[in-house]
Amino acid sequence: MNFFGFGRRRSSAPIARERLRILLEHERATAGQKDLMLVLREEILAVIGRHVAVDPEKVMVKVDRGSTMSTLEIDIEVPNVEMRLVPA
């Protein structure tokens, strides 16, 4: 940053530091473990599969990892013909 620093863009290093902090926190916590997202996907699909036939290719999983919380978005195409609930 120079003496005539007005008009200069906001520094980018704090953004880089924050991005790395969130990422590494997550990677260190999950090192050597089975990916939680894979486990959740398998189990959620298994539950739904008890009621309807789901094509594994019609399942989209999205994740957004944050510092205090993450979001998991699972988009499943359920065929209409099988919508009746099977009694347990």
Place this chain on the structure above:
Amino acid sequence: MAKVLVVTSGKGGVGKTTSTAALGVALARDGQNVVVVDFDVGLRNLDLVMGAERRVVYDVINVIQGVVKLPQALIRDKRIATLSLLAASQTRDKDALTEEGVAQVIAGLRERFDWIICDSPAGIERGATLAMRYADAAVVVTNPEVSSVRDSDRIIGLLDAKTEKAEKGERIEKHLLITRYEPSRVARAEMLSIDDVLEILSIPLIGIIPESEDVLRASNLGSPVTLSNPASAPARAYVDAARRLKGETIEMTVPADKKGLFDKLFRRRAA
């Protein structure tokens, strides 16, 4: 028809990932359907440079091992609709990347995209040879510096020997991308010139990317320089290179940032 492009160099740290991201954005902003693929299994970083590190669920190894289908592993860029990322795995064994698996992934990508840009790992081992294996064209990233030029020469040899195209007796298109170029140091004869590098490597030049603080800033932000600061000198150089890849003829220049009087007076001393 889809085109598979490998971004390679032999030497690490010369700007392969930065260039993959910047060229991918430039082509996608030009309306092309682009996927950038990270082949650096175990040490992925393209996701970070693309700003998608928080959104990786599946990777190329998951696709090869059949855990998920290809479309499920593609991460759509939030800023550019025609740009996608296929991440490398972070933890799994390097041997999970097989020749048949890579062939199958590349074939699937060819059906979906105009450009498949493969970011090669450094070195000349399995990851690097598989990244180039099915390429139609290669961008050899080179810094004007002795060890980088030497390693690029090795990589050019591999491109002519180990790619599927070469084995079939066809020619793989090779393009030289010079990065971290500093005209002032070349003028003072402190740095190899473009002509020096071209004379040694003798492959056609696709672009000259000047050394710039905007490149570091772009990776800090997770936004490739062609997106975060399209008016900057390196971004203009990458956009020109991308247009040349598409076959356009554009005069070769080294874009420079316009400097004010203050910069000229004060920053030279600091440099």
